[in-house]
Amino acid sequence: MKYSFNVNGQNLEVDAPENANLLWTLRERLQLTGTKYGCGAALCGACTVHLDGTPVRACMIPLSMVAGRSVRTIEGLGGEHPLQKAWIEAQVPQCGYCQSGQIMQAVALLEQNPSPSREQILAHMNGNLCRCGTYNRILKAIESVIQQR
Ligand code: FES
Ligand code: FES
The missing domain is CATH 3.10.20.30 (Beta-grasp domain)
Structure with a gap:
């Protein structure tokens, strides 16, 4: 096909x-x-x-x-997306395996809602699992982009 x-x-x-x-x-x-x-x-x-x-x-x-x-x-995203820069700044990844999915999920959130609350971020990111437990740094990176706006 x-x-x-x-x-x-x-x-x-x-x-x-x-x-x-x-x-x-x-x-x-x-x-x-x-x-x-x-x-x-x-x-x-x-x-x-x-x-x-x-x-x-x-x-x-x-x-x-x-x-x-x-x-x-x-x-x-070409490596230039503000969330990718924030991810580096916050040193989010550990093994890295889940991270492209995490970033794509976060990018979609900020495109739908440029200023989500912490509760909205957590609800949106809830289905993206990280075996390394980088959740706090993911939240920090997303919130840093929102604060720059
Ligand atoms: S590989 Fe698709 S959701 Fe896990
Ligand atoms: S950074 Fe290792 S699974 Fe998320």
Whole structure:
């Protein structure tokens, strides 16, 4: 099957099996390996990307659902997003494995709501797990961007 969609501003056509999903297409066909595989069951958030601006778990998205739509991955932020800079400033990552998903989830929040309360941040980030327990630094990084506005 051929699927046409946009990834990080580029229109692409991918020839993939009918049961292909977004996560493995990004990682193995498009070499966008910033998006991670954690649980494969929408339970951890390591694979979070944006689909038409909404954060989704790429491990659960069939490629057929992506046809004609726009995907943004961590590579699409280009390293210049204020949240990425805040992440470095706050030295958020430990092992790093969950962090691209954390950042994509946080970017979506601030695009929907530029000044969320602490409660709103925690509710929005709740499904993104970090085995290293970097939650306090994630919160600090997000709040630092909100305070700069
Ligand atoms: S790998 Fe997709 S939510 Fe865990
Ligand atoms: S930094 Fe290790 S899992 Fe989050």
